[in-house]
Amino acid sequence: SYELTQPPSVSVSPGQTASITCTGDKLGNRYASWYQQKPGQSPVLVISQDSKRPSGIPERFFGSNSGNTATLTISGTQAMDEADYYCQAWDGSTAVVFGGGTKLTVL
Amino acid sequence: EVQLVQSGAEVKKPGESLRISCKSSGYSFDRYWITWVRQMPGKGLEWMGRIDPDDSDIKYGPSFQGHVTMSVDKSITTAYLQWSSLQASDTAMYYCARHSVTAPGAPFDFWGQGTPVTVSS
Numbered sequence: 226s227y228e229l230t231q232p233p234s235v236s237v238s239p240g241q242t243a244s245i246t247c248t249g250d251k252l253g254n255r256y257a258s259w260y261q262q263k264p265g266q267s268p269v270l271v272i273s274q275d276s277k278r279p280s281g282i283p284e285r286f287f288g289s290n291s292g293n294t295a296t297l298t299i300s301g302t303q304a305m306d307e308a309d310y311y312c313q314a315w316d317g318s319t320a321v322v323f324g325g326g327t328k329l330t331v332l
Numbered sequence: 333e334v335q336l337v338q339s340g341a342e343v344k345k346p347g348e349s350l351r352i353s354c355k356s357s358g359y360s361f362d363r364y365w366i367t368w369v370r371q372m373p374g375k376g377l378e379w380m381g382r383i384d385p386d387d388s389d390i391k392y393g394p395s396f397q398g399h400v401t402m403s404v405d406k407s408i409t410t411a412y413l414q415w416s417s418l419q420a421s422d423t424a425m426y427y428c429a430r431h432s433v434t435a436p437g438a439p440f441d442f443w444g445q446g447t448p449v450t451v452s453s
Contacts, residue, residue, distance in 0.1 A: 258439035273439040315437030321379040
């Protein structure tokens with residue numbers, strides 16, 4: 226089965242750039258999406274189709290995908306960006322796959 | 333405004349049956365697939381499967397095939413997720429979400445608020 230691997234946690238200082246990776250076999254050949262989930266809330270789509278920002282998502286969120294790795298980059302990270310982040314892709318057959326999630330801490 | 337509104341919290345005993353719902357509004361219900369996602373306490377997101385409201389075509393995730401049933405009622409723009417015999421391991425938050433386009437790899441652009449399900453004797 227297809228798997229997506231994320232680091233369990235990433236820390237960043239306010240105003241700095243945070244990068245969260247998502248690794249899967251030939252992931253660059255598939256579209257990757259990213260979701261933000263804050264405690265007690267539903268996930269929110271922040272990046273679709275590797276790098277597209279849905280309406281209302283701040284420009285500081287940026288996505289890329291190449292080779293085996295998709296990356297979510299948050300520039301000028303703010304305290305409000307502290308959340309869990311999940312990558313998502315399709316396995317090429319019938320199933321959607323989520324990464325295990327990364328807890329972003331802004332300290 | 334697109335909205336997915338889920339039914340309320342459930343507390344059940346092992347072996348009981350359950351159906352939870354996801355009411356869609358603000359868009360053409362039969363044009364967008366609905367997906368269900370499980371989140372166990374303190375854990376990550378797991379894709380359970382999706383249903384096409386237009387023809388009720390269903391794809392279940394490998395871990396959920398045979399354990400849950402998805403359905404829709406187009407007349408009331410509502411999707412359902414049901415269990416015939418709950419287990420304690422079904423304790424989780426369940427989300428419905430809309431595929432942004434009708435494609436298996438499409439991202440989920442709108443989500444319900446979640447339905448917490450607790451299964452305990």
